[in-house]
Amino acid sequence: xxxxxxxxxxxxxxxxSFYVCALILMVIAGATVWGTESLLCARxxxxxxxxxxxxxxxxxxxxxxxxxxxxxxxIFSSIFVCSEFSSGMTKxxxxxxxxxxxxxxxxxxxxxxxxxxxSLLTIATAYSVGAYLWGAGTWSDKYVNSLLIPMGxxxxxxxxxxxxxxxxGYVFMSSGWTTAVNFGTASGLLPGLIVAGxxxxxxxxxxxxxxxxxxxxxxxIGSYGSIHAEEWPYEQDxxxxxxxxxxxxxxxxxxxxxxxxxxxxxx
Numbered sequence: 001x002x003x004x005x006x007x008x009x010x011x012x013x014x015x016x017s018f019y020v021c022a023l024i025l026m027v028i029a030g031a032t033v034w035g036t037e038s039l040l041c042a043r044x045x046x047x048x049x050x051x052x053x054x055x056x057x058x059x060x061x062x063x064x065x066x067x068x069x070x071x072x073x074x075i076f077s078s079i080f081v082c083s084e085f086s087s088g089m090t091k092x093x094x095x096x097x098x099x100x101x102x103x104x105x106x107x108x109x110x111x112x113x114x115x116x117x118x119s120l121l122t123i124a125t126a127y128s129v130g131a132y133l134w135g136a137g138t139w140s141d142k143y144v145n146s147l148l149i150p151m152g153x154x155x156x157x158x159x160x161x162x163x164x165x166x167x168x169g170y171v172f173m174s175s176g177w178t179t180a181v182n183f184g185t186a187s188g189l190l191p192g193l194i195v196a197g198x199x200x201x202x203x204x205x206x207x208x209x210x211x212x213x214x215x216x217x218x219x220x221i222g223s224y225g226s227i228h229a230e231e232w233p234y235e236q237d238x239x240x241x242x243x244x245x246x247x248x249x250x251x252x253x254x255x256x257x258x259x260x261x262x263x264x265x266x267x
Contacts, residue, residue, distance in 0.1 A: 001102050001105070001106065004098070004102055004103065004106035005106050005109060005110065007106075008106045008107060008109070008110035009110050009113070011080075011110075012080065012110050012111075012113065012114070015079075015080065017075075017076055017079045017080075018076060018080075018114070021072040021073075021075060021076045021118070022072075022117065022118055022121050024072060025065060025068055025069065025072050025118055025121065025122045025125075026065075026121055026122060026125040028065050028068055029064055029065025029066075029068075029122045029125045029126040029129075030065075030125045030126065030128075030129045032064050032065055032126075033061045033064050033065075033125075033126050033129040033130050033133070034129055034133070036051065036056075036061060036064075037049050037051055051133070051134055052133075052134040052135065056130070056133075056134040057130065057131065057134050057135050057136060057137025057138075058126075058127040058128065058129075058130035058131030058134070058135070058136050058137050059127070059130075059137040059147065060130060060134070060137070061126050061127070061129075061130040062123050062126050062127040062130065062147065063123065063126065063147070063151055064126040064130075065122045065125070065126055066119060066122050066123070066151075066154065068122075069115055069118055069119060069122065069158055070158065070161060070186040071183065071186045071187060072118065073114055073115050073118060073158065073161070073162065073165065073186070074165050074179075074182035074183055074185065074186035075179060075182070075183065076114060077111050077114065077162060077165035077166060077169065077182065078165065078168075078169060078175060078178040078179040078182045078183075079175060079179070080107075080111060080114075080169075081107060081111070081165075081166055081169030081170065081178065082169050082172070082173065082174060082175040082178050082179075083175065085173045085174070085266070085267070086175065090103065090266055091266040091267070094266055100258070100261055100262045101258055101262065103261075104166075104170060104254075104257060104258050104261055105258075107166060107169075108162065108163060108166045108254065108257075111162045111165070111166050112159040112160075112162050114162065115155060115158035115159050115161070115162065116155060116159065119151075119154075119155045119158065123151070153242070156246070157242075157246065160246050160249050160250045161186075161249070163249060163250050163253040163254050163257075164182075164185060164249065164253045165182045165185070165186075166253075166254075166257060167253040167254065167256055167257035167260075168181050168182055168185070169182075169257075170257045170258075170260060170261040171256075171257065171260050173264075173266070173267065
C-alpha cells in the first residue's frame with residue numbers, strides 16, 4: 001500500500017494538468033481580487049471607491065476564488081484516474097497481482113491531496129493580491145473563528161468530494177464520460193436534475209410537499225460547503241449533520257467505486 005501511495009503521489013506531482021488547473025485557479029483568484037473595486041463600483045453605481053478606507057485587507061478577500069475549486073478538481077481527477085486506463089497502466093498493475101482495492105484506495109487518497117494544494121494556492125494568491133492593494137491586515141483570534149475554521153471545514157468537504165469524482169472515474173473508465181459527468185456534478189447541473197426528478201416523483205406520486213423534497217439539496221455535498229460549512233460557530237445539530245454528510249459521501253461512493261472496479265474487466 002505504501003509503495004502504491006508513493007507511486008501515486010509521484011504521478012500526481014509530475015502531471016502537467018495538475019499545474020495547469022492550479023494556475024487557472026490562481027489566475028481567477030488574483031484577477032477577481034484585483035478587480036474587486038471595479039466590480040463593487042459597477043454593482044453600487046458609483047464612480048470610485050477606496051476599499052482600504054473601508055477596512056479591506058488581504059484577510060477580507062483571502063477566500064476569493066475557492067468556489068471554483070470543485071470544477072477544477074473534477075476536471076483534474078477525471079484526467080488523473082482515467083489516463084491510466086487509456087495508457088494501460090491500471091490493467092498492468094492488476095495483471096501483476098496488485099490488489100484492486102489497494103489500487104483504488106491509493107488513487108483516492110492521492111486525489112484528496114489535490115483540493116488541499118489547490119485551496120492553499122488559491123488562498124495565498126487572493127491574500128497576496130489583497131495585501132498588496134490594501135495591506136496585510138492585523139492578525140487576531142477573530143480570523144481563526146470567523147475565517148480559518150470555516151475554510152478548514154470547506155477544504156475537508158472538498159477532500160471528501162473527491163470520492164465522488166474518483167468513483168465516476170472507475171465506473172466509466174473513460175476520460176470523456178468521466179469528465180462530462182464530473183463536470184456536471186461539480187457545476188450542480190447533474191445534482192439539480194436528479195433532485196428535480198426526485199422532487200417530481202415525491203410530490204406527484206407520494207404527496208410529499210415540494211419544500212420537503214427540495215430540502216434534500218441540503219444534503220448534497222457539493223453545495224454543503226457553501227451552505228453550512230461557512231456557518232460558525234456551529235450548533236451541535238448542524239455539526240452532527242456535517243459529520244454524517246461527510247461520512248456518507250466518503251463511504252458510499254468509495255464502496256460503489258471499489259465494487260464496480262473489482263467486478264469489471266479492465267480494458
